[in-house]
Amino acid sequence: MxxxxxxxxxxxxxxxxxxxxxxxxxxxxxxxxxxxxxxxxxxxxxxxxxxxxxxxxxxxxxxxxxxxxxxxxxxxxxxxxxxxxxxxxxxxxxxxxxxxxxxxxxxxxxxxxxxxxxxxxxxxxxxxxxxxxxxxxxxxxxxxxxxxxxxxxxxxxxxxxxxxxxxxxxxxxxxxxxxxxxxxxxxxxxxxxxxxxxxxxxxxxxxxxxxxxxxxxxxxxxxxxxxxxxxxxxxxxxxxxxxxxxxxxxxxxxxxxxIEHWQSKSDQQSILHVARVPLLFGRQLGQTAIVVGAGSLVSSDAADSDLRYVEHSGAAIEAGRKSLLDLEDRMRQIGAELLVxxxxxxxxxxxxxxxxxxxxxxxxxxxxxxxxxxxxxxxxxxxxxxxxxxxxxLFSDFGAATLAEAHAELLFNMEAGGSLTLETLLNELKRRGILSPDVDVPKEIAKAAALPKPTKSELIT
Structure with a gap:
């Protein structure tokens, strides 16, 4: 046609x-x-x-x-x-x-x-x-x-x-x-x-x-x-x-x-799935019937028989987790650079x-x-x-003098908009040296929650 x-x-x-x-x-x-x-x-x-x-x-x-x-x-x-x-x-x-x-x-x-x-x-x-x-x-x-x-x-x-x-x-x-x-x-x-x-x-x-x-x-x-x-x-x-x-x-x-994070996160999910399901490995069990489950027992008369679960060491999982966190930090930095x-x-x-x-x-x-x-x-x-x-x-008074300042501002805005939790925000500020390394984040959140909240009229004034 x-x-x-x-x-x-x-x-x-x-x-x-x-x-x-x-x-x-x-x-x-x-x-x-x-x-x-x-x-x-x-x-x-x-x-x-x-x-x-x-x-x-x-x-x-x-x-x-x-x-x-x-x-x-x-x-x-x-x-x-x-x-x-x-x-x-x-x-x-x-x-x-x-x-x-x-x-x-x-x-x-x-x-x-x-x-x-x-x-x-x-x-x-x-x-x-x-x-x-x-x-x-x-x-x-x-x-x-x-x-x-x-x-x-x-x-x-x-x-x-x-x-x-x-x-x-x-x-x-x-x-x-x-x-x-x-x-x-x-x-x-x-x-x-x-x-x-x-x-x-x-x-x-x-x-x-x-x-x-x-x-x-x-x-x-x-x-x-x-x-x-x-x-x-x-x-x-x-x-x-x-x-x-x-x-x-x-x-x-x-x-x-x-996109790199999307692909890497898929890899991480896949390896987590594999690691969470241990493999049952048996050696020299002969014709022994194997029943796996609660209340079951596997026995064998062979001297060198062996039956055990083989599990992932977790080293690759931790490496993948750190790689994802590094990527997330790099992505935040790219966004923050537009404010510098x-x-x-x-x-x-x-x-x-x-x-x-x-x-x-x-x-x-x-x-x-x-x-x-x-x-x-x-x-x-x-x-x-x-x-x-x-x-x-249009309002344009939002430039930041340094990347650290821009980073902090972007993080504050993301927390205010619901894209980050308060705990993540404080941990990120701590990691960047904006907060002291001695700050105990869970305790700070608990203390802040216990403080009296200002009334609406106090906020207006």
């Missing part, structure tokens, strides 16, 4: 180059279920391992969610305080903020979700769109019908390709292809997902779908229209920018270390004043997001006929 015009659905070379990283991140962000579903992609079979043994090993493997937790903790930092809206932002634009995506998310929640996606995948997107309505051709028509722009969060995996050119000294999109899943009615009670490709050009859009024809399958223009916005209303958000519309996950090495201010400035105030030298990686990502939201607001403002959109600001 031939497919005609299928080029509209194929990812470009630039997108294809980023897809391997996106696939890796998607599996880690999906947790144990997604990792198991990936199968041999991230948990290879051992040499000579049969199908059933591998299936059992895969079914019992569990993911240590280091990548997912680090993304959640770091991407939440710019939203430790609400978004600051400049006074110059027009009231008409601010009126959109409480339901910025027409799905109930306000601007803070929407921006936080975009930040997490950019942090995880290295890229995300904001599409500024308006509802499709018959007979609407001008801004006046949109205003009369109550049609207003809204934001759409674009997952990087839905970007198929683009064309761009330099205009006015900067790169601008002249074509963009996005993959969409449309939910449509299927009979009286059913629903179905229909795949389509949305193709944007300045001032126009087309929706392509696949259908059956006499010659097989073909892609065709299902719907098309014009917009009152002259350009392509899409703004990229970068985690670690490598070029226009291209990027890489800022914590890619953490992702690979998490680069050499050049002494204080946070100096860093922000200079604007460029001395920033930590997370502050740079925050700047990318801040600029992207400003651009998206400018698009929305132009769409509804406002000449000036104003600006927003």
């Amino acid at each position: 031939q497919v005609k015009n299928d080029a509209v659905r194929k990812p470009s070379a630039a997108v294809a180059a980023m897809q391997d990283d996106w696939q890796l991140v998607a599996a880690l962000m999906g947790g144990t279920k997604a990792m198991r579903h990936a199968g041999q992609g991230y948990l290879p079979k051992w040499p000579a391992e049969d199908k059933d043994s591998y299936a059992a090993r895969l079914a019992t493997a569990t993911l240590f969610p280091a990548y997912q937790r680090t993304v959640e903790v770091l991407s939440a930092k710019p939203f430790s305080k609400p978004i600051t809206v400049d006074k110059a932002v027009p009231a008409e634009l601010q009126a959109l903020f409480e339901n910025i995506d027409l799905q109930g998310r306000n601007l803070d929640v929407f921006a936080a979700d975009v930040a997490a996606e950019a942090m995880a995948y290295g890229m995300a997107g904001i599409l500024v769109d308006v509802p499709v309505a018959e007979g609407v051709r001008t801004r006046a028509d949109e205003k009369q019908r109550g049609i207003r722009p809204y934001f759409v969060q674009i997952h990087p995996g839905n970007i198929l390709g683009w064309k761009a050119q330099i205009d006015g000294g900067e790169w601008k999109l002249i074509q963009l292809r996005l993959l969409e899943q449309c939910l449509e009615e299927d009979g009286e009670f059913g629903e179905k997902l229909v795949e389509q490709v949305k193709v944007y050009t300045p001032g126009t859009w087309q929706a392509w779908r696949k259908r059956q024809s006499a010659d097989g399958e073909e892609w065709f223009v299902h719907q098309e229209g014009a917009t009152t916005y002259p350009g392509i209303p899409f703004v990229p958000v970068y985690g670690k920018r490598t070029g226009f519309m291209t990027s890489t996950p800022p914590m890619l090495e953490l992702a690979h270390a998490n 201010i680069k050499p050049g400035n002494v204080t946070e105030a100096q860093t922000l004043a200079d604007n460029e030298p001395g920033m930590c990686a997370l502050q740079r990502i925050t700047q990318h997001l801040e600029n992207a939201i400003d651009q998206a607001l400018a698009v929305a403002a132009e769409w509804i006929g406002i000449t000036h959109a104003g600006n927003i600001s």
Whole structure:
């Protein structure tokens, strides 16, 4: 069966180059279920391992969610305080903020979700769109019908390709292809997902779908229209920018270390299973009937007969445990490095004043997001006929002077978010020399629990 015009659905070379990283991140962000579903992609079979043994090993493997937790903790930092809206932002634009995506998310929640996606995948997107309505051709028509722009969060995996050119000294999109899943009615009670490709050009859009024809399958223009916005209303958000519309996950090495942990942990689980089941070894027992269980006895008249359990020494188990702990520590360090201010400035105030030298990686990502939201607001403002959109600001006072400080901050945040127990937190601080080696962790926890808790009013004051 031939497919005609299928080029509209194929990812470009630039997108294809980023897809391997996106696939890796998607599996880690999906947790144990997604990792198991990936199968041999991230948990290879051992040499000579049969199908059933591998299936059992895969079914019992569990993911240590280091990548997912680090993304959640770091991407939440710019939203430790609400978004600051400049006074110059027009009231008409601010009126959109409480339901910025027409799905109930306000601007803070929407921006936080975009930040997490950019942090995880290295890229995300904001599409500024308006509802499709018959007979609407001008801004006046949109205003009369109550049609207003809204934001759409674009997952990087839905970007198929683009064309761009330099205009006015900067790169601008002249074509963009996005993959969409449309939910449509299927009979009286059913629903179905229909795949389509949305193709944007300045001032126009087309929706392509696949259908059956006499010659097989073909892609065709299902719907098309014009917009009152002259350009392509899409703004990229970068985690670690490598070029226009291209990027890489800022914590890619953490992702690979998490895969290494997934594989090593599977090995550890397997050796634990073997070690916990001792083997019964018998020598020179002749025709003696062997019954194993409580209340049973095996006897033999042979002088050199022997019957005993053979158990694992445990040396390999301890080596594996230490290896996993080392990996977990390395993964935390990779995450903490994004908070460390680069050499050049002494204080946070100096860093922000200079604007460029001395920033930590997370502050740079925050700047990318801040600029992207400003651009998206400018698009929305132009769409509804406002000449000036104003600006927003994100909280960015979270740089750490040293890796040890960043490490401690990350650990505190993980404990506060429920990703670490208090005991693990204190042990990690003790191991890093932040707490004295003489501190008895169980006793400290017991003493803290016995202290009187402050009232709500005391906490407020």
